Amino acid sequence: MTIWPDPERQLIARYIAGLNLRTTNSRIYYRQALNIFQDVAERHAKLDKDMLVAWLNVSPGRWASTTRLHRTRIIDRFLDHLEETGAIARNPIAALRDACNIKQCKPVWRALASREPDSALAELHQPRQFGSVLGKMMAEHVTLMRNRGYKYTAQTAWLSRFDRFLQLNPALQGQSLGVILEHWSVAKTTRNHPNECEKLKRTLAKILRHQNPSIPPRRPDPRPGKEVAKHWRKPHIYTPADVRRMLDVARSYPSPRAPLRSLSLYTMLLLAYCAGLRRSELARLDLGDVEFRGGTITIRQTKFYKTRILPLPDSVMVELQVYTDARRRAGGSLDPRSGLFWHERRGDRYTKQTVARLLVEVIRRAGLKPPQGRTGPRLHDLRHSMVVNRILEWYKTGINPQDRLPFLATYLGHRDINSTLVYITVTQDLLHHANERFRVLGAPCLNIGPEVPA
Structure with missing residues (x-):
């Protein structure tokens, strides 16, 4: 196994030959960028952050800033290839990316190319998921619910945002859960945040009751959810x-x-x-x-x-x-x-x-x-329209929609009939046919007639 950097530069030659590049110019660009990168690497004892910064400081004299950023992608792929073949122990860019807990390499290169790479990398750092003092408890609960068959995506997002808030405010990690939730409730002013806080409190209460069944159940507060529902967009019913x-x-x-x-x-x-x-x-x-x-x-x-x-x-x-x-x-x-x-x-x-x-x-x-x-x-309003127009057809043909709603729920793939009721938007036509059905079937029931003496 050849260790990079190799004096004969056979690894670069084999790598470029295996890329199947379409044009001769592309081979020239790749060979030039990789040879300059190896020139800098041979002057350093380790393939680390300092060596990458040194290469970036050499590059400005040869390439424009946009060209240099494009060359970093060539270096990224080459370093990944070296790591896969065992020529280097670890891709230093991947190591920095993991240390910052980000998914892309380009922000790391931009930070290294700045005047103060250390401070720029520190600003890139993102909290790790469920890395707070409550993170382990929340992560175990997410795993439990997913093992039970739930997708649990929305709840995981709420818990992740709360966990990130805790990591960015380490002074709160020694406080009680009630105090932490009070600070979290005022952390954002968005319209949906109070409702999200209520759902988070409900989820945390469920987690704590799983750990200690003697804790009394928490009484939910429906007001935040109702306030958010007032601002929901009403579906448009296509005719x-x-x-x-x-x-x-x-x-x-x-x-x-x-x-x-x-x-x-x-x-x-x-x-x-x-x-x-x-x-x-x-x-x-x-x-x-x-x-x-x-x-x-x-x-x-x-x-x-x-x-x-x-x-x-x-x-x-x-x-x-x-x-x-x-x-x-x-x-x-x-x-x-x-x-x-x-x-x-x-x-x-x-x-x-x-x-x-x-x-x-x-x-x-x-x-x-x-x-x-x-x-x-x-x-998505097409789905609402399908439900409303189907009920209208049932009314016109004399079918009682109440008897058909369970079949409609199954047809739409809903868990129960309550999910289907959300799709029933009251239109003028629907209201007219419902009133007409009540007049035909319900009005005779109100005609009691004269009282018969005993």
Whole structure:
């Protein structure tokens, strides 16, 4: 095994040869940067922070600041290669990055290139997750809840922010939990912070009761949650005419470099409304999840770890067949595990971020949302609209929605009916049909008639 720096510089030559660089100029740039880096390394006894600073001080005379920052990426990859092959014990940049508890290397290089590298590195330092005096207790609770099958992502975020606050305020670590929570409650002035504090207190109380069951349960305070709920955006209920307009826009979506995209957006929008699918569920659909013979699609391992099989109308299945045929002609993979919504330029499935961005653009082009900003109807409102319009159809056909709500909750992938009730937005049409149903069924009950003597 060759140890770097090697006098013959064979490691640099083999590394560049293995990169399969496309142009001769790229090989020249890599060889120049790595040779200068080794020149500096040979003048130092150790591959440490001082050696990196020395290389950066040599570089300004040769390269502009932007070029030097680009060369640091070449050095990063080379050092990672040396560590993987055992030519060096540890990548010094990775060691500094771990010491600062950050994920990227570029801030470390910028700190080393500053006038005072030590102070700049100290400013980069981030507290480690669950490194406070209460960190072990909170980390054990997160592990316990995840072992029980909960995702526990939001709660972990609250606990992590609280843990970070404790580490940045070491004077509080000797105080009682009540005093610490009082300081935490006034640490931020955002609208949601009181509600987050209430949820955190509830979680900490649960942790303490797990450790000591004799502690009396804490009585929750519903006021912060109600105050936040007052400012929630009300869902926009798309009418059937709005949905038809969006479908027309999706069919004519301009995409000269990806001709399949317009049909992909049309089919995504159709499933988002007709099946009430979330954007993540659209992105995770596989080709094999569509069962044309049975007229169903399978939604696998979504929110709350649920998998459900959804029957779809024949008209929707026809559109899905049209899309899959076009997908096959465009060169899409026929592997049942490949993404249903296939990106022909990338040769892979659409991500949920791309699905959301493109469908929101369709809503904007349909004139239902302003050209810019986060105001106006949202993509998730299609799911709300599906629920409201389905209940309206039940009213029109004489079906009691109360009897069908458990089926609707299952169709949407909810844990219980209470989650589905959140999606029922009272519109004028819905209120009119509900009142009419009460008039027909309830009014005769109020007509008691004359009293019959005993």
